[in-house]
Each structure stands twice: as structure tokens, then as C-alpha cells.
Amino acid sequence: MKQKRSFKFKVFRGIAIFLIIMVSTFFVYVSSYYKSSSLALDALKSDSLVTVEENGDILFKPIYNNKNIGFIFYPGAKVEASAYAPIAKEIASKGYTVVIAKMSFNLAILSPNKAENIVSKHKDINSWVIGGHSLGGVMAADYALKNNKIKGLVFLASYPKDKKDFTSNQIKVLSLWGSNDKVANLNKIKEAKNVMPSDSEFIEIEGGNHSGFGDYGYQKGDGDAFITNKEQMSDTSKSILNLLDNLN
CATH class of the missing domain: 1.20.5 (Single alpha-helices involved in coiled-coils or other helix-helix interfaces)
Known part of the structure; x- marks a missing residue:
């Protein structure tokens, strides 16, 4: 015994x-985890065009020319949500509501359906585009198939999980990556075109890298960028705005 x-x-x-x-x-x-740097922290301040609120997530609300289309963004793994504020604020300044989702422990894989609460909270938004950086893009793609209000999908240095097929979906897709990205699998990013609608846009940002999509410093293992992260974020904002404008 x-x-x-x-x-x-x-x-x-x-x-x-x-x-x-x-x-x-x-x-x-x-x-x-990777913390936000000065450009991102400055972009968290409200100004004459955009009101910024942090209440669980980070809301960028346009003051003028409000449109009924919104953009939800999932941060990359172990990256502070506010690091993507420059992109969000630039988009919001053109009339689109933007919400950066704050993930549990800065990992989108632990909060894959965070967009559900965001969509339900903003009843005034009829259509949404969802996107994410790296792991955030993977989880954003998963959610895009769950809600018919999602009309657009944005990948930043990212791609969907294996066996996710969007070819028969009416969703608008934009995929961006930096030519000097040494973190993401560039082959998988480019091969994702095979499972996306035929009108999807796949754009390489010449001289960009993985960490240039946010303002959080150099990410371990990444390649050197030949453009500033400010330039990369600006190019990214313009491409996302083009997708949003085409939904009107």
C-alpha cells in the first residue's frame, strides 16, 4: 500500500x-516583446483629422468624411499593438475607421476571433477589411472566412494557413512584403496567390524588410532594409487605402 x-x-x-x-x-x-518606438507613439495622439482612443483595443476614428467601411488589424507575434499606429492613423485620416486589436500576450493565435467583438461594437460600419502582419495575417485570414461583413483581406509579410482556399470567395485581397525580409517565408507568401481570387494584388516593396511594417525596431533574424520603416509604412498605407477606396 x-x-x-x-x-x-x-x-x-x-x-x-x-x-x-x-x-x-x-x-x-x-x-x-517588441515595443513601439517614437513614430508609433507620436501617432497615438489625436489631431485635427483623427481621434485616437485606447480602450481594450486602439481605435482611430476619422473626424471628417467618415465612411461606412472599417479596417481591423492584427499585430505580428510578440509586437506591441501600438507599433502599427502610423499605418492606422494615415488610413483613418482618409475617412476610414481603423481598429488595431490588442492580443492576449501580444499573440494573435491566442485571440483569433478578436475581430468579432470589434465588428459587433461598431454597428455604423457596414463593411470591413481585415488584415495583419506575419502571424497576425494568418489569424486574420482565418477570421475573414467566418463573417460575411469582411469584404477585404490584407497580408503584410504573411499568408493563409495550408488548405485555406479563397479562390471562390468574392473578397478583395492585398498581399505586401519587403524584398529583404529574412523572417517570413517569401516562397509561401508568393505561392499564396494560387489560393486567392484572380484579381488579388501581390506587391513586393523593394528594399523593405519584415520589421518595416511597424515601428518597433529591428526584429531578430531580419534582413537589412534599404528604405526607412517610415517609407515602408507609408507605401503600405497607400496600398491599403487603394483597396479600401475600391470597395466604395
């Missing part, structure tokens, strides 16, 4: 130690 109790105790203790190690490892992993 004592031997059985001793064995059970050793098993439970082993499981407890394993769980403690796993949880500790997870929290060490998520506690280190």
Missing part, C-alpha cells in the same frame, strides 16, 4: 513540476 502511495505521489509530483516548468517557460517567452 505504501509503495502504491509513493508511486502515485511521485507521478503527481512529476506532473506538477512539468506544468510549473511549462507555465514558467511560457511567461518568460511572452514577457519579452
